[in-house]
Each structure stands twice: as structure tokens, then as C-alpha cells.
Amino acid sequence: MERVSSRRTISSPVGALTLLASDAGLQAVLWEHDRSGRVPLPCVIKDEDHPVLTAAEAQLREYFAGERRTFDLLLDFQGTDFQRSVWHALLGIPFGETRSYGAIAQALGRPGASRAVGAANGRNPISIIAPCHRVIGKSGNLTGFAGGIEAKIWLLSMEQGQPLLL
Missing domain, CATH: 1.10.10.10 (Winged helix-like DNA-binding domain superfamily/Winged helix DNA-binding domain)
Incomplete structure (x- = not known):
């Protein structure tokens, strides 16, 4: 089965961050100059609105504003x-x-x-x-x-x- 993710890039005090999400949760927060291959990426990546991306962006903005200390997001870790x-x-x-x-x-x-x-x-x-x-x-x-x-x-x-x- 092909892994499909939605993507959104946001600005932050530490540079542009690219968020990836599946229906199972947030898959990645990638750095602007992230090393290629550091994180295995899904097969298909689409730019689209996704509720996980919206929630992640909002919570990251609150974190950077000093208004959030913990995150409440579904996470879709892909690894061993x-x-x-x-x-x-x-x-x-x-x-x-x-x-x-x-x-x-x-x-x-x-x-x-x-x-x-x-x-x-x-x-x-x-x-x-x-x-x-x-x-x-x-x-x-x-x-x-x-x-x-x-x-x-x-x-x-x-x-x-x-x-x-x-």
C-alpha cells in the first residue's frame, strides 16, 4: 500500500518547518535545511489542508509564543x-x-x-x-x-x- 501524506510549510523563529501528516497523525516536522534521507519520507506527498496539520501548526505557534508547554497531537512515528x-x-x-x-x-x-x-x-x-x-x-x-x-x-x-x- 502506498503511503500518502499531506504537507504544509510554516515559518517559525527557528526557520521554515515542513509538517507532514497522515490520517493516523503527524509524521514529521522537518527543518528548512534538513539532511536528505535523515527521515524516510512517504511515497506521495500532497499539499492540502489536513486537520492534523492545522492542529500541529496552531500548537507550534502557541509553543513559540510561550503559551504551550506540551503538545496534544496524534503522532504517526515511522521507524524501527x-x-x-x-x-x-x-x-x-x-x-x-x-x-x-x-x-x-x-x-x-x-x-x-x-x-x-x-x-x-x-x-x-x-x-x-x-x-x-x-x-x-x-x-x-x-x-x-x-x-x-x-x-x-x-x-x-x-x-x-x-x-x-x-
Whole structure:
């Protein structure tokens, strides 16, 4: 069966974001300069109105305005079982807080899987909403981010009440 998604691009303080949705939920929040192939895309992508896209755009706008700390959207994660477990773990990181790759691996009952958690985190298709920007290195260092380190810094600063200009 052919996977079909609807698409909408929105502006945000961290650049243009492309939202993809299926009837099952939000599939992706992609960055303006996202690396090709980082997120497997559906076979067919159409530009059209879709209620999931409308809800995602509204909630992202509220988030960027400082009016929303959690998202209430159906999510349609496409990945391996392990990747989906990591992405669901991201949803549990509270607004304004961070976790290390090792802490996520430990929470998943896989204490030796820090690197695998990092790889899955790097392929998170639903950036910001599944907050991969809240994942940092063991030493507290900010590590790679699909939207760029500047966007990661901005998102974390905004969540901690210290918004920066990009």
C-alpha cells in the first residue's frame, strides 16, 4: 500500500518547518535545511489542508509564543521498534529540562545503548514536538541537532525563559 501524506510549510523563529501528516497523525516536522534521507519520507506527498496539520501548526505557534508547554497531537512515528521507543521516551522529557543519551538508555532498560539512543534521536522525525533538542551529551555539552546547534540553543533558552534572537 502506498503511503500518502499531506504537507504544509510554516515559518517559525527557528526557520521554515515542513509538517507532514497522515490520517493516523503527524509524521514529521522537518527543518528548512534538513539532511536528505535523515527521515524516510512517504511515497506521495500532497499539499492540502489536513486537520492534523492545522492542529500541529496552531500548537507550534502557541509553543513559540510561550503559551504551550506540551503538545496534544496524534503522532504517526515511522521507524524501527527501538527508534519508536526512543522517540516515545523523548515525549517524557519535561519542558525546559534536559536528559543525556545515557539517561534515556537507562530509562529504556538498555544502559549500554547510549550510542544507539543517539542514532535514533538523530533520526527523530517529529522534531520539537518529540523534543530531541532536550537531549544532551553526558558532560552537559550540546550535541548535534538536525535543526542546527543555534536552533537547539534557541529552543532550550526559550523553554528556560531566556529567549535569544537568531
